[in-house]
Amino acid sequence: MFRSPRPPLTAIVLAALTLxxxxxxxxxxxxxxxxxxxxxxxARLSETLPADPVRMVLPATGAESRWTQGLDVFTQQVxxxxxxxxxxxxxxxxxxxxxxxxxxxxxxxxxxxxxxHGFSESATVPAPPSSPAPDRTGTAAxxxxxxxxxxxxxxxxxxxxxxxxxxxxxxIASLSQDDxxxxxxxxxxxxxxxxxxxxxxxxxxxxxxxxxxLMQSADASELPAQESRLGQAYAAxxxxxxAVREPARTELRTRFLAAPEHAAAVRALRTTLVPALRAAExxxxxxxxxxxx
Amino acid sequence: MRKAIAASALAxxxxxxxxxxxxxxxxxxxxxxxxxxxxxxxxxxxxxxxLKSATSTCSDLNLTEAQNLTATTxxxxxxxxxxxxxxxxKTCSAGYLRINNGTYATDTYVLCSSVKxxxxxxxxxxxxGGDRVVITH
Numbered sequence: 145m146f147r148s149p150r151p152p153l154t155a156i157v158l159a160a161l162t163l164x165x166x167x168x169x170x171x172x173x174x175x176x177x178x179x180x181x182x183x184x185x186x187a188r189l190s191e192t193l194p195a196d197p198v199r200m201v202l203p204a205t206g207a208e209s210r211w212t213q214g215l216d217v218f219t220q221q222v223x224x225x226x227x228x229x230x231x232x233x234x235x236x237x238x239x240x241x242x243x244x245x246x247x248x249x250x251x252x253x254x255x256x257x258x259x260x261h262g263f264s265e266s267a268t269v270p271a272p273p274s275s276p277a278p279d280r281t282g283t284a285a286x287x288x289x290x291x292x293x294x295x296x297x298x299x300x301x302x303x304x305x306x307x308x309x310x311x312x313x314x315x316i317a318s319l320s321q322d323d324x325x326x327x328x329x330x331x332x333x334x335x336x337x338x339x340x341x342x343x344x345x346x347x348x349x350x351x352x353x354x355x356x357x358l359m360q361s362a363d364a365s366e367l368p369a370q371e372s373r374l375g376q377a378y379a380a381x382x383x384x385x386x387a388v389r390e391p392a393r394t395e396l397r398t399r400f401l402a403a404p405e406h407a408a409a410v411r412a413l414r415t416t417l418v419p420a421l422r423a424a425e426x427x428x429x430x431x432x433x434x435x436x437x
Numbered sequence: 438m439r440k441a442i443a444a445s446a447l448a449x450x451x452x453x454x455x456x457x458x459x460x461x462x463x464x465x466x467x468x469x470x471x472x473x474x475x476x477x478x479x480x481x482x483x484x485x486x487x488l489k490s491a492t493s494t495c496s497d498l499n500l501t502e503a504q505n506l507t508a509t510t511x512x513x514x515x516x517x518x519x520x521x522x523x524x525x526x527k528t529c530s531a532g533y534l535r536i537n538n539g540t541y542a543t544d545t546y547v548l549c550s551s552v553k554x555x556x557x558x559x560x561x562x563x564x565x566g567g568d569r570v571v572i573t574h
Binding site for chain 1: 485486497509513515517518520522523526527528529530531532533534535547549550551552553556559561563564565
């Protein structure tokens with residue numbers, strides 16, 4: 145571009161100007177590729193249940209949380225299926241809705257999944273079997289009625305595990321709040337680790353903020369590469385944190401399961417939950433599936 | 438090869454630079470907009486979606502009030518954004534955040550960051566939909 149040699153000061157000014165210009169340009173114009181640049185394959189689905197159903201309802205690891213996510217998506221899909229069937233019976237179509245999605249828990253990160261697929265992507269929730277929908281849009285009242293019917297069926301399933309699950313989530317929440325532990329020490333390694341991956345973030349929250357920002361400013365064609373790079377760095381840096389938290393959660397769960405106050409609920413999970421889910425699959429035409437990296 | 442490295446370094450510098458230079462979301466509350474949302478697709482377009490303010494000084498979706506109207510006194514909440522670049526809904530990077538019922542200052546619970554002006558957003562909650570939340574944006 146420049147044919148004649150330039151004195152060093154001018155070179156510095158030029159570099160600064162270039163940087164300033166480039167930085168005011170949308171980041172989309174400067175795609176960032178990590179050392180293992182993206183071939184982003186879509187996430188898969190699994191139908192495999194854990195041998196012990198408690199792991200599906202009371203997850204201790206990011207990997208186990210896939211079952212938890214899938215279970216919740218299943219109940220949402222039961223709700224949609226029942227509501228849609230009700231609407232069809234009454235000759236109207238339900239209005240369009242935001243698609244159901246598998247969503248991860250901030251406190252129980254699924255690092256293998258995030259490493260491969262980034263933060264905002266998950267496996268695609270299977271579309272419900274479609275029947276020809278009536279043309280007519282329902283009135284507000286009849287739409288509400290059918291939605292309520294769907295909600296009731298979904299809630300009946302959730303009632304089988306929601307209370308003990310809530311108690312479990314409360315138990316592991318205390319793990320995140322304890323400052324004086326190995327968890328806090330491990331979390332303090334994050335900023336340096338992020339920096340080694342060329343990313344400036346003081347903590348997880350700052351990392352999520354940066355990821356959101358970069359994802360929204362990227363071109364559609366660059367999104368997979370950005371997701372891949374951000375996911376890989378996060379997963380790599382969080383490994384030491386999860387290396388502390390996973391055994392801690394697993395130990396907590398062992399005690400939780402052994403506690404007398406949870407005995408009845410745990411027994412119910414181990415005996416009646418899966419048959420009820422299988423029956424719901426048959427009755428409502430919905431598959432119980434889980435995201436798989 | 439060198440050009441690619443230079444481009445990457447430049448992009449990293451830009452990313453870092455823009456992160457450092459961007460103002461923190463410490464805007465006065467009345468410089469941000471509040472919207473009440475019902476979580477999930479409960480009410481479809483009627484109360485469960487909103488557009489990111491293009492005139493406020495808040496760039497994030499802050500959850501500043503949570504009311505789980507069912508039995509529990511907390512819920513998990515996740516922000517979802519509609520990306521016009523791919524015509525799909527995406528979940529924000531943080532995923533589900535556990536939040537007790539109550540009111541909170543901005544920057545306490547950031548569901549989504551750096552949300553584009555007029556981006557369509559929604560909030561999911563774990564224990565069913567139908568929670569009432571206030572999003573300050």
